[in-house]
Amino acid sequence: MSRAFNFAAGPATLPEAVLRQAQEEMLEWNGVGASIVEISHRGAEFMEVARQAEADLRTLMSIPDDYAVLFLAGGATLQQALIPLNFAAPGQAADYVVTGHWGKTAIKQARTYVDARIAADGESTGFHDIPPRSEWRLTPGAAYVHYTANETIHGVEFRDIPDVGDAPLIADFSSSIAAEPLDVSRFGVIYGGAQKNLGPVGVTVVIVRRDLLERAGQPRADIMNYRSHVAGESMLNTPPTWNWYLAGLVFKWMLAEGGVDEFARRNARKSALLYGAIDGSGGFYRNDVVPAARSRMNVPFFLHDPALDAAFLKESKAAGLLALKGHRVLGGMRASIYNAMPEAGVQALVDFMRDFQNRYG
Numbered sequence: 001m002s003r004a005f006n007f008a009a010g011p012a013t014l015p016e017a018v019l020r021q022a023q024e025e026m027l028e029w030n031g032v033g034a035s036i037v038e039i040s041h042r043g044a045e046f047m048e049v050a051r052q053a054e055a056d057l058r059t060l061m062s063i064p065d066d067y068a069v070l071f072l073a074g075g076a077t078l079q080q081a082l083i084p085l086n087f088a089a090p091g092q093a094a095d096y097v098v099t100g101h102w103g104k105t106a107i108k109q110a111r112t113y114v115d116a117r118i119a120a121d122g123e124s125t126g127f128h129d130i131p132p133r134s135e136w137r138l139t140p141g142a143a144y145v146h147y148t149a150n151e152t153i154h155g156v157e158f159r160d161i162p163d164v165g166d167a168p169l170i171a172d173f174s175s176s177i178a179a180e181p182l183d184v185s186r187f188g189v190i191y192g193g194a195q196k197n198l199g200p201v202g203v204t205v206v207i208v209r210r211d212l213l214e215r216a217g218q219p220r221a222d223i224m225n226y227r228s229h230v231a232g233e234s235m236l237n238t239p240p241t242w243n244w245y246l247a248g249l250v251f252k253w254m255l256a257e258g259g260v261d262e263f264a265r266r267n268a269r270k271s272a273l274l275y276g277a278i279d280g281s282g283g284f285y286r287n288d289v290v291p292a293a294r295s296r297m298n299v300p301f302f303l304h305d306p307a308l309d310a311a312f313l314k315e316s317k318a319a320g321l322l323a324l325k326g327h328r329v330l331g332g333m334r335a336s337i338y339n340a341m342p343e344a345g346v347q348a349l350v351d352f353m354r355d356f357q358n359r360y361g
Contacts, residue, residue, distance in 0.1 A: 096119060101153040119138050153330060161182075
């Protein structure tokens with residue numbers, strides 16, 4: 001068996017060591033005589049898996065005790081609807097900073113429940129940059145301020161945490177969570193789908209400051225109440241146990257590899273290598289994002305002649321480089337280089353890009 005380098009944006013590549021461990025444990029896990037996917041989520045064995053996963057994520061991300069950690073289904077998009085229901089009064093203003101496709105999705109989910117206001121919007125510049133903080137129009141008394149830390153499609157990333165005053169800061173970290181150290185205490189809520197940096201598709205991490213759980217929010221079913229999910233230890237309904245277990249294995253792998261400090265160093269090297277190849281191509285390849293706002297996780301790029309796109313994709317796949325086709329919103333190419341993507345994979349991509357340019361340039 002020969003595994004290719006998978007540059008998919010999500011579901012994304014997982015650490016090979018984690019996949020091999022899951023393979024070995026699939027039929028019979030931990031001496032219980034059954035698979036992890038067959039045992040009760042309320043049994044002592046799985047409850048320990050859940051407890052350990054939370055403990056490891058707290059260690060990995062230095063999550064303070066005054067924050068609750070949830071492992072939920074539904075993806076980040078569901079959380080975008082639950083956030084206004086839980087943390088804003090009916091019709092209350094909430095501010096949104098829009099820097100790409102997923103910022104637009106977040107405000108779309110919220111508009112049913114709150115007076116969702118665009119505090120800053122990068123669309124006029126093609127989502128190639130982050131609007132300067134000095135130009136944001138924040139609403140006094142807003143329920144919260146929401147932003148997308150890393151735009152998976154447009155390849156724009158915040159490189160610092162914005163200061164928004166007294167309003168709780170809520171952020172979608174789906175495609176950059178645990179990619180570098182983060183001061184969790186600066187946020188009211190951090191959320192993200194696991195399928196990019198933390199594990200498989202099907203489980204979402206929500207980190208919420210406990211005092212915010214006391215907000216009345218809006219009328220909602222119990223299953224939509226974060227406070228109830230915390231009380232039920234993320235088991236208000238049957239959770240995605242396999243996905244939760246796999247995420248826990250990824251947390252352990254990351255800790256064994258050196259934690260977020262080590263991954264920050266790796267991610268900086270990988271992104272510098274790829275952007276260096278793009279910028280050094282003499283225009284054969286290009287990335288349109290302002291350098292200071294470039295994502296370390298998702299690198300969209302374009303060939304100087306779109307007529308070469310099909311050949312690039314066909315030949316890169318044959319070379320063992322998968323899922324480089326850009327999102328339909330932008331076209332072109334996109335390489336997602338999350339924590340589990342080894343540096344050797346990025347080097348292989350850069351080598352292929354240079355060879356392709358030599359043959360077609």
